[in-house]
Amino acid sequence: MSAPLLETRGLSKHFGGVHAVAGLDLAMAEGEVLGLIGPNGAGKTTVFNLLSGFLRPDAGAIRFRGGSLLGQSPHAICRRGLARTFQIVRPFPRLSVLDNVMVGALARHPAAPRARAHARAIVERLGLGAKAAQPAAGLTLAERKRLELARALATEPALLLLDEVMAGLNATEIAGVVALIREIHRGGVSILITEHNMRAVMALSHRIVVLNFGEIVAEGAPAAVANHPRVVEAYLGEEYVAAPSR
Numbered sequence: 001m002s003a004p005l006l007e008t009r010g011l012s013k014h015f016g017g018v019h020a021v022a023g024l025d026l027a028m029a030e031g032e033v034l035g036l037i038g039p040n041g042a043g044k045t046t047v048f049n050l051l052s053g054f055l056r057p058d059a060g061a062i063r064f065r066g067g068s069l070l071g072q073s074p075h076a077i078c079r080r081g082l083a084r085t086f087q088i089v090r091p092f093p094r095l096s097v098l099d100n101v102m103v104g105a106l107a108r109h110p111a112a113p114r115a116r117a118h119a120r121a122i123v124e125r126l127g128l129g130a131k132a133a134q135p136a137a138g139l140t141l142a143e144r145k146r147l148e149l150a151r152a153l154a155t156e157p158a159l160l161l162l163d164e165v166m167a168g169l170n171a172t173e174i175a176g177v178v179a180l181i182r183e184i185h186r187g188g189v190s191i192l193i194t195e196h197n198m199r200a201v202m203a204l205s206h207r208i209v210v211l212n213f214g215e216i217v218a219e220g221a222p223a224a225v226a227n228h229p230r231v232v233e234a235y236l237g238e239e240y241v242a243a244p245s246r
């Protein structure tokens with residue numbers, strides 16, 4: 001088998017007494033869409049923060065495209081081809097939509113005209129063309145989520161980490177984002193996605209990893225994982241699992 005695109009070994013991070021990520025071994029193949037799910041506080045965003053260099057692990061290894069990411073800055077990690085979105089979207093509110101995306105594009109294209117042209121193409125592709133000149137502060141939540149995606153895509157990632165890009169959106173908006181993620185994947189980008197919308201994450205992912213208290217409690221194809229007793233237990237509590245067998 002070829003080397004994985006991304007691999008963590010024993011990845012750990014604690015906050016005081018909380019073991020947010022506890023000895024995580026995670027591997028992703030190139031071209032894969034991997035769904036990382038789990039209840040609130042399971043450690044999903046912390047995993048993203050560790051992978052993207054926004055947090056330093058207490059222990060463990062992270063390898064991406066054959067090299068270690070340990071000790072690298074978020075900027076350096078981004079340049080190596082790993083981009084992420086933020087659960088709490090945080091565009092530069094006074095900058096225009098286009099300029100927000102250009103900030104991402106500059107990571108790859110230091111010359112402003114090229115970065116601008118690249119940003120423009122991504123803004124169009126993500127359906128934000130009509131809003132390109134408007135300040136990001138005036139966008140709806142659905143548009144801000146798209147902008148968050150656009151900013152990450154503008155860095156031309158090999159691996160895109162999506163942290164709840166559908167949270168707070170209605171069914172139509174979610175369908176639009178699912179279609180967009182599929183299109184991005186078809187364009188050759190591997191995707192690690194966390195999402196509480198089970199239907200969407202199950203439909204998008206080739207494989208699902210379930211996290212609870214910072215540890216993997218189940219892993220497999222979406223259909224198998226959805227019915228796994230430990231998954232049902234993690235989401236709904238033990239009593240729910242016991243009830244149907246009576």
Ligand SMILES: Nc1ncnc2c1ncn2[C@@H]1O[C@H](COP(=O)(O)OP(=O)(O)OP(=O)(O)O)[C@@H](O)[C@H]1O
Nearest residue numbers: 015018020038039040041042043044045046047087
């Ligand atoms: N900066 C921090 N300081 C202290 N505790 C933190 C910090 N970040 C996360 N935690 C704690 O670590 C645990 C994991 O949090 P994390 O945000 O990774 O969960 P999550 O799976 O992303 O949850 P959600 O589904 O609600 O987004 C939680 O107990 C959380 O309170």
Ligand SMILES: [Mg+2]
Nearest residue numbers: 044045046087
């Ligand atoms: Mg989170």
